[in-house]
Amino acid sequence: MTRQTVRIAMNGVTGRMGYRQHLVRSILALREQGGLDLGDGTVIWPEPVLVGRAEHKLRALAERHGLEHWNTDLDAVLADDSIDIYFDAQVTAAREDAVKKAIAAGKNLYCEKPTATGLDGALELARLADEAGVKHGVVQDKLFLPGLLKLRRLVEGGFFGRILSVRGEFGYWVFEGDWQSAQRPSWNYRAEDGGGIAVDMFPHWEYVLHELFGRVRTVQAQVTTHVPRRWDESGKPYEATADDAAYGIFQLDGGIVAQINSSWAVRVHRDELVEFQVDGTEGSAVAGLRGCRVQHRAATPKPVWNPDVPTTEPFRDQWQEVPDNGAFDSGFKAQWELFLRHVVRDEPWRWDLAAGARGVQLAELGLRSSAEGRRLDVPELGR
Numbered sequence: 001m002t003r004q005t006v007r008i009a010m011n012g013v014t015g016r017m018g019y020r021q022h023l024v025r026s027i028l029a030l031r032e033q034g035g036l037d038l039g040d041g042t043v044i045w046p047e048p049v050l051v052g053r054a055e056h057k058l059r060a061l062a063e064r065h066g067l068e069h070w071n072t073d074l075d076a077v078l079a080d081d082s083i084d085i086y087f088d089a090q091v092t093a094a095r096e097d098a099v100k101k102a103i104a105a106g107k108n109l110y111c112e113k114p115t116a117t118g119l120d121g122a123l124e125l126a127r128l129a130d131e132a133g134v135k136h137g138v139v140q141d142k143l144f145l146p147g148l149l150k151l152r153r154l155v156e157g158g159f160f161g162r163i164l165s166v167r168g169e170f171g172y173w174v175f176e177g178d179w180q181s182a183q184r185p186s187w188n189y190r191a192e193d194g195g196g197i198a199v200d201m202f203p204h205w206e207y208v209l210h211e212l213f214g215r216v217r218t219v220q221a222q223v224t225t226h227v228p229r230r231w232d233e234s235g236k237p238y239e240a241t242a243d244d245a246a247y248g249i250f251q252l253d254g255g256i257v258a259q260i261n262s263s264w265a266v267r268v269h270r271d272e273l274v275e276f277q278v279d280g281t282e283g284s285a286v287a288g289l290r291g292c293r294v295q296h297r298a299a300t301p302k303p304v305w306n307p308d309v310p311t312t313e314p315f316r317d318q319w320q321e322v323p324d325n326g327a328f329d330s331g332f333k334a335q336w337e338l339f340l341r342h343v344v345r346d347e348p349w350r351w352d353l354a355a356g357a358r359g360v361q362l363a364e365l366g367l368r369s370s371a372e373g374r375r376l377d378v379p380e381l382g383r
């Protein structure tokens, strides 16, 4: 067995996503399983180099996980020829500059979404990375969630017949931060710091809709800031300048209409924090993060509208659970594995910075649609 070490500079590991999903649940989990076995006698051994601006946090993380390498000097890390990949999960507003530096240093790169704060910046990153000949990727984790993998299985198996519509409901109540601390960082609620739910979630909806159902051709959105005053990490009140809810309607190829509500100001009356209902001529499905239930046309009840009598049909019970039929790993880790294979073995990969730019484009157009009060076309992007 040959062990091939891949050194990964990981910036943003002191944050929620960088730490939990990328460092612990992906890279360290890969190390715990002995590395990534390519099946041809080679094992990829990921070697993280923790990068960030707060020395004490990096040192503490390194000690907690028995890691040797950390550095607060990004330039020095990028100048190190032994680094193969630059990974970025910093706050969105800090990403573009850091990714540009990594490209200029000739590093392969992988980063969180959104890739930039605007479409021009996102396209420039894609162009620069192509010109530099580096490999590049963007996190599109929702595609690897068990619920959405089952949904993909249904689509590819022809379960739905002709797909008519998609209804997505995403959200939960994020506390304001006064009498109970907020469970999301305060920058999420400040537009000037790269916050806002449209910028956060529309990139996800772009690839979910595009990959599962069809390319997004138009967007019509209404965004709003339902909770205008919040309290930050230090208990100080601030004005929420970014949208905390975005209600979007998307027309997809094939005439499919998708409608997705995203909100941090909604209380959950659902089985999961995100759910998509897909209706087709032959059947329907409701998929969440993990579960997926279906109703075939042959098992579809025939309700008759009569508000004068109580509902007797157990509508929810009339759906059938789609079995796992396999084991599901963390979606973040699954995508990391594919990216590592792409870097080391040049295996096919499509979730690149151009794909990331499509997500930024949809967010930008969604915000513009809301500001202008009209439906907008989503043009196909060149590079």
Ligand SMILES: NC(=O)C1=CN([C@@H]2O[C@H](COP(=O)(O)OP(=O)(O)OC[C@H]3O[C@@H](n4cnc5c(N)ncnc54)[C@H](OP(=O)(O)O)[C@@H]3O)[C@@H](O)[C@H]2O)C=CC1
Residues within 6 Å of the ligand: 011, 012, 013, 014, 015, 016, 017, 018, 052, 053, 054, 057, 089, 090, 091, 092, 094, 112, 113, 114, 139, 141, 185, 187, 200
């Ligand atoms: N794919 C997904 O499902 C998700 C993706 N995301 C994306 O991941 C990224 C990080 O989000 P999240 O982990 O929630 O954010 P956090 O606020 O938890 O973490 C932010 C990270 O960025 C670092 N940072 C660098 N510069 C700054 C700065 N100027 N101000 C504040 N922090 C800075 C922080 O370092 P320090 O510790 O020194 O403050 C920290 O490591 C975002 O781009 C977001 O869109 C977020 C959630 C889910």
Ligand SMILES: O=C1CO[C@H](CO)[C@@H](O)[C@@H]1O
Residues within 6 Å of the ligand: 200, 201, 204
């Ligand atoms: O991108 C994201 C996906 O879903 C998460 C759940 O709210 C968000 O935190 C996030 O920012």
